[in-house]
Amino acid sequence: MSKKKVNIFGTTGSIGQSTLQVFRGYKDEYDFIAFSAHDNVDQLIKDCLEFKPQYANIGHEKHFSTLKNALYDTGIILSYGRDALLDLACTKVDWSMSAIVGFSGVEVSLLCAEHSKILALANKEALVCAGKLLLSICKTYNTKLIPVDSEHSAIFQCLAGERRKDLKSITLTASGGPFRNWSLKRMHSATLEEALKHPNWSMGTRITIDSASMFNKSLELIEAMHLFELEFSDVEVIIHPQSIVHSMVNFKDGSTMAQLSLPDMKGPIGYALNYPKRLNIDIENVDFTKIGSLEFYMPDKEKFRSLEIVEQVGRNLDLGVIFNAAKEIALDRFISGEIAFLDMADLVEKTLAESSLINKIAKTPQKISDILEINELTRVIAEKIKF
């Protein structure tokens, strides 16, 4: 049997590294085609030496000579920069992991959807910013889209073998992040360091802060609407501090199905790789007697305003690209110390209210060039909002 061809974009990130862990031990069964990183050239070199992909791309030109010097005798075809990255995403493969963080991963995800038989999608921004386009590409090219985000993987697993029309609604669980028990007053002075202390999950910097503000859950709500063809009112968000129940599907007959596992992204990644089979992954099953109790309650939308603001996007999915771009700029400005933690929600709300952006959205059908343009326009506006 010929080996399956695999691409891993965002190899050096948190999801990229968990993906390599899933492949470790089965390396001989796959042909690794393309790996990519942006800045972390040392990790990319290590991964290339271990997995020997055919191609490797580094984002920044300044790291290219380091990459070449380290890998000159390996036969790996090396490149740098965005154009070469997009070319690699056009390689025909069996399975692609799209795990570049943020809007930078959107175009890569769309190209993977066109050129891979299976798209394992971690880059949730692709669905938020270009959900309609991504799903139509998957349909045209008969690509199987398997979500990697743990909540969406849970829903996908709960729906296996079910009739879509029997689904009534879904319940997305959220850990509540490090500020779950903080007062609103205390959150005003939340620091970057405090926002980075996620209680349950180990993830990249940006998604960790998005979890603290619950912007991550807002993105996931939109992600779920696209993936499972749901209305905004069909998706509920609840806090579940233990992060054991990854999400739930509520059926018409009063049954609710949930997927439970310890919080470890190797689970959803392995499911996306082995689907529809379940092969060995090195994760313990949940020991219920050790956990003792699982809690669930409603989020406080005064503290986590993103959950309220996202309703505008839920009612008009075309606003997703504006919401995401504003959120990315808000995050940059919080990380740089320019704005406070709670200002991020204000910035997104003010950006969404910009009538020039709304007009632009209203007249443009979803093409990648439109999405890129609206993303750029939004960033310029969001950068200028004063506090």
Ligand code: NDP
């Ligand atoms: P990380 O920040 O850990 O990794 C991001 C990856 O993308 C790295 O390989 C990074 O390269 C690369 N990258 C960053 N910027 C660019 C750019 N401009 N162009 C090309 N490549 C770039 O992120 P995560 O792994 O945490 O998240 C990846 C995606 O998966 C996100 O969309 C996130 O929302 C989603 N996700 C993550 C989960 C998690 O547990 N981490 C859970 C569910 C979803 P370098 O390392 O060189 O900087």
Ligand code: MG
């Ligand atoms: Mg998630």
